Amino acid sequence: MPRGAGKKREREYEELKEKFHQLGRYKGREEEVAARIVNKQRAQSGETKGAKEEDKLGKSPDRDLPIKGYDHLTVDQVVKRLDSISFKELELVKSYEVEHKNRKTLIEQLDKRL
Numbered sequence: 001m002p003r004g005a006g007k008k009r010e011r012e013y014e015e016l017k018e019k020f021h022q023l024g025r026y027k028g029r030e031e032e033v034a035a036r037i038v039n040k041q042r043a044q045s046g047e048t049k050g051a052k053e054e055d056k057l058g059k060s061p062d063r064d065l066p067i068k069g070y071d072h073l074t075v076d077q078v079v080k081r082l083d084s085i086s087f088k089e090l091e092l093v094k095s096y097e098v099e100h101k102n103r104k105t106l107i108e109q110l111d112k113r114l
Contacts, residue, residue, distance in 0.1 A: 004049065005042065013038045046071050065089075065096055075106045082113055090114055 005013070016034035020026050026033045042048050062070040066089040067081050082090065094110040097103065 004047075005038070006047070009038050009042060009047070012041070061100065062096065065093060067093065070096070071100075075103055075109075078106055079109050082109065087114070 013034050016037055017030050020030040020033060039048075043050075046052070066085045067073070067078060070078065070093070073081075078093075082093075085093070090110060090113055094107065094114065097106055097110065
């Protein structure tokens with residue numbers, strides 16, 4: 001695992017590697033495939049060095065959303081914040097969600113409020 005990966009990601013990496021080994025998948029490449037999967041998850045969650053740098057420079061894609069740190073929040077965390085934003089902001093969040101993460105349960109919650 002690359003430097004900067006947290007304990008959670010390290011654990012995911014080890015679990016995937018072991019799972020692939022037990023199932024006989026990716027023979028000889030278990031570590032590589034597990035690392036690629038975890039690194040992809042880190043990139044999507046904004047945990048990589050590049051994503052953190054974009055956040056610092058104000059270039060992160062979620063910067064214009066009414067919910068701070070949107071890309072790093074779970075569905076439950078976002079849903080808890082939906083009651084405090086306006087109708088127009090709900091529409092903005094929904095369009096962003098559809099374009100980026102497209103989490104069905106969150107989109108359903110947004111539709112209920114809209």
